[in-house]
Amino acid sequence: MLAKKLAVLLMIINRSGEAFMARKFFVGLFSILLVSLNTFVASSFAANAVATGWKINRDLKFHLVYLPQTEAVNASGQLSPALRNIPAYEPDITNIGYKDILQLGFPLPTRSAPEKLKLYLKLYEWPKSLDHVISAGKVLDTFHLRSMPGGSDLYAYVQNRSQVRLKFAAIDASDRAFSPAEPLAAAVPKTQDDFDSSVPFSSIYVLPAKSTKASTESEKAAASATGVLAVHRAIIDLYSRILIRLGEETARDKVFFAGQRRCSDKPEELCGLRVFEVQKKPFVFPNYKDLPMPQDPKKVFLSGLLLVKVTDYAARNPVDRRRLSALVPGSAEFASSFIPIWSHLLEVGSVFDLRSLKN
Structure with a gap:
């Protein structure tokens, strides 16, 4: 808002041939302001990254x-x-x-x-x-x-x-x-x-928000995946706050959260679910050199990966909402109650880039 006001003021001053010195002053002030705003935005992004960890x-x-x-x-x-x-x-x-x-x-x-x-x-x-x-x-x-x-x-x-x-x-x-x-x-x-x-x-x-101390190449590769781990923590925290946590599958390597799709005529019953499936532990690859990236297969490798999957389900018959937290996606009971109709998977990955290593 201040930048806009200064721009308008500068236009007014430009119309007066008697205000040469004032014009120079405001041009300089306006330039300084723009640089300051750009610096503020850049520093805000940097500060935000450090706060989030990625x-x-x-x-x-x-x-x-x-x-x-x-x-x-x-x-x-x-x-x-x-x-x-x-x-x-x-x-x-x-x-x-x-x-x-x-x-x-x-x-x-x-x-x-x-x-x-x-x-x-x-x-x-x-x-x-x-x-x-x-x-x-x-x-x-x-x-x-x-x-x-x-x-x-x-x-x-x-x-x-x-x-x-x-x-x-x-x-x-x-x-x-x-x-x-x-x-x-x-x-x-x-x-x-x-x-x-x-x-x-x-x-x-x-990427990680900030560098981590690591000496060996394998330690540096693992450190490159810490941004993925930070995103994982943020997603688990977010879904725990805004969604309903469901039961766990036998393998217990995934966490399930659900958004309710209530029946329009009977809000105490569910006519559908949107289920989010999150790994309990993202992949951090010690065998990163077996996972080359196409950008430079000899020097850039996949080092970490988080898989977050969303699936929309339609209820075969309206389901009592009180059963929701006990339901386990993938179980026979869940399959008897819901039909999958659409799904999408989001990959959050990290790479270990040998080109970025200092000699």
């Missing part, structure tokens, strides 16, 4: 995975590859066994003989035909991330189209060979809804 890894972008519901046609020229170190006709990521990713709970379609398949992924610049703010905002809103400490930074980050990537996905034979004659056939969706309804998972990468 900050966005701006080099790796926010990824929305697009898996077409029908087979894509070769649409060369419609999408621009984001990575220049990998041929345009090849996937960026080729090491994801389809059976393995299904076992992790990713909401992907079932396929016969999944052990013979891979999920191939390629990053593209965000196409101008789609609204990145709408698509990214839907994901962030679904997981209530605006209410998480530091969450507003995520919303500000995805306002810039260059910070959002379309990650095209294809399911194909594990021995599939790609070539200029037989490229990965990526296509731009026809409409915004076509895209938003075909995004099974998304990825954001974070």
Whole structure:
């Protein structure tokens, strides 16, 4: 507000040829004010990151995975590859066994003989035909991330189209060979809804808010994942406050929270649930060198990963709300009461970048 007032005052002074010295004074004052405001904003982001324990890894972008519901046609020229170190006709990521990713709970379609398949992924610049703010905002809103400490930074980050990537996905034979004659056939969706309804998972990468003392390479790799651990703590705390905690599965390696969908005619009964599934303990990979990142496979590795999954369920028949806290997603009793109708998984990852190490 003060900056606007000074700008108006400066315009008034500019109209007077007799106020040269005053004009110089206010130009200088206005410049100092703008620098101060920029410094304040930057320091606010830095202070916020330290307080939350994590900050966005701006080099790796926010990824929305697009898996077409029908087979894509070769649409060369419609999408621009984001990575220049990998041929345009090849996937960026080729090491994801389809059976393995299904076992992790990713909401992907079932396929016969999944052990013979891979999920191939390629990053593209965000196409101008789609609204990145709408698509990214839907994901962030679904997981209530605006209410998480530091969450507003995520919303500000995805306002810039260059910070959002379309990650095209294809399911194909594990021995599939790609070539200029037989490229990965990526296509731009026809409409915004076509895209938003075909995004099974998304990825954001974070850094520790501040450096941690570590001497060996393996210790530094583990330290690079502390931002993921901080996000995990924040999400567990947030969901514990705004959602209802459900019962635990037998393996006890996940925590479940639910948002209620009450029946309109009988509010004491549930006609649906939105269930959030959070790992009790995020992955921190001691074998990080087996997990290369496509940005630089010899020097950048996945070091940590948190999986947060949301699933919407419809009740087979209205369910008494008093039963809610005892229900365990995945159990036979839960399956007899609710049918899954939609799901999305958010990856929060970290990388260990050998290029950033000081000699």
